[in-house]
Amino acid sequence: MKKSWSHESKEYKIYVVLCLILGLAIAAAGLYALQKLLVPKYMRGVVEGSMIAEYYESEVPHEVLFLGDCEVYENISTVALYRDYGISSYIRGSAQQLTWQSYYLLEDTLRYETPEVVVFNVLALKYGEPQSESYNRMTLDGMRWSRSKWDAINASMTEGEHMADYLFPLLRYHSRWDELRSTDFEYAFSRDRVTVNGYYMRCDISPEGEFPAPMPLADYTLPETSMDYLTRMVELCRENDIELILIKAPTLYPYWYEEWDAQVRAFAQEYNVPYINYINLRDNIGLDMSVDTYDAGLHLNLTGAEKFADYIGQYLVNHYELTDFRDVADVARAWEDDILFYDELRDAQNAELAEYGELRSWGANAIEN
Numbered sequence: 001m002k003k004s005w006s007h008e009s010k011e012y013k014i015y016v017v018l019c020l021i022l023g024l025a026i027a028a029a030g031l032y033a034l035q036k037l038l039v040p041k042y043m044r045g046v047v048e049g050s051m052i053a054e055y056y057e058s059e060v061p062h063e064v065l066f067l068g069d070c071e072v073y074e075n076i077s078t079v080a081l082y083r084d085y086g087i088s089s090y091i092r093g094s095a096q097q098l099t100w101q102s103y104y105l106l107e108d109t110l111r112y113e114t115p116e117v118v119v120f121n122v123l124a125l126k127y128g129e130p131q132s133e134s135y136n137r138m139t140l141d142g143m144r145w146s147r148s149k150w151d152a153i154n155a156s157m158t159e160g161e162h163m164a165d166y167l168f169p170l171l172r173y174h175s176r177w178d179e180l181r182s183t184d185f186e187y188a189f190s191r192d193r194v195t196v197n198g199y200y201m202r203c204d205i206s207p208e209g210e211f212p213a214p215m216p217l218a219d220y221t222l223p224e225t226s227m228d229y230l231t232r233m234v235e236l237c238r239e240n241d242i243e244l245i246l247i248k249a250p251t252l253y254p255y256w257y258e259e260w261d262a263q264v265r266a267f268a269q270e271y272n273v274p275y276i277n278y279i280n281l282r283d284n285i286g287l288d289m290s291v292d293t294y295d296a297g298l299h300l301n302l303t304g305a306e307k308f309a310d311y312i313g314q315y316l317v318n319h320y321e322l323t324d325f326r327d328v329a330d331v332a333r334a335w336e337d338d339i340l341f342y343d344e345l346r347d348a349q350n351a352e353l354a355e356y357g358e359l360r361s362w363g364a365n366a367i368e369n
Contacts, residue, residue, distance in 0.1 A: 044183055047200070049142065054194070063323060067105060067106060067121070072091050073200050082326070107236065116242065116320060118243070118245070204353055207290040214257065
């Protein structure tokens with residue numbers, strides 16, 4: 001006797017439900033693939049949008065964590081810190097990283113590990129308001145979803161931005177069809193590595209030039225918002241037995257006003273945290289800004305970043321009890337892979353410089369894929 005296949009039968013209802021589930025799954029997969037295609041890839045030109053996500057791929061412990069903008073991720077060689085001192089470090093840096101973004105990145109990092117020392121570069125303290133959606137995206141999109149990411153987005157959104165666009169990036173980038181390039185297809189589901197434990201390498205040389213005279217400000221008071229988040233950073237570090245160090249990188253521009261410096265010194269004294277302004281220590285570091293910068297003094301190149309790392313490394317090992325991970329076999333093996341990548345990256349850039357006289361695909365002045 002044949003089973004009934006009427007619209008009222010149990011088998012038919014199960015069939016309809018399965019078809020609906022399959023249809024929804026296919027639609028979801030299609031939307032996911034479309035989103036992956038349309039979001040910016042940051043694999044050419046400005047690659048900073050790839051940096052934050054790379055942290056989650058690192059498999060070694062990091063006893064030193066650097067937070068901040070380009071004044072950390074372009075100026076400090078993580079490999080030099082390991083090679084010279086055995087310090088395992090990571091730079092969770094991003095373009096124009098705002099103070100509250102640094103705070104939430106620290107919160108996010110604590111979900112995975114607890115460093116011994118956190119080093120925060122103070123230049124971003126000058127910003128008290130969200131600045132740019134493009135820079136927000138380069139910091140926030142790479143974070144894994146958590147309460148920290150949610151709070152960072154809420155604190156960072158500029159006028160016209162919406163949380164839904166971060167939850168579902170397809171809503172933000174659905175009209176990007178006419179901007180698609182070959183890199184969008186090549187890197188839709190995987191990305192190349194662009195940093196070495198957060199350090200962005202540049203080997204070219206452009207000597208430091210003359211900077212514009214600093215513009216006088218109507219008010220030199222550092223914004224309340226950024227100072228509040230700096231206080232929260234101090235408290236979060238203390239709750240987790242982490243030593244916090246405040247630094248100002250040795251580069252001279254954007255200008256760091258003496259009035260700002262005095263406020264940070266007063267803050268550091270009040271909260272009993274070290275503050276080191278490396279602008280005043282350029283000669284001690286051994287920087288020669290005719291050869292140690294790649295963009296006329298705004299950032300250090302590889303030789304400058306290695307010198308700066310050596311100087312910071314001396315301070316770290318002299319003031320804190322850090323592990324020499326060169327003596328920890330499994331960590332040392334992982335770092336050897338990083339060193340190999342670092343050396344290959346250096347050699348590739350030097351070869352490109354020798355052939356073309358410039359680096360043709362390692363950076364740009366406009367945001368690309």
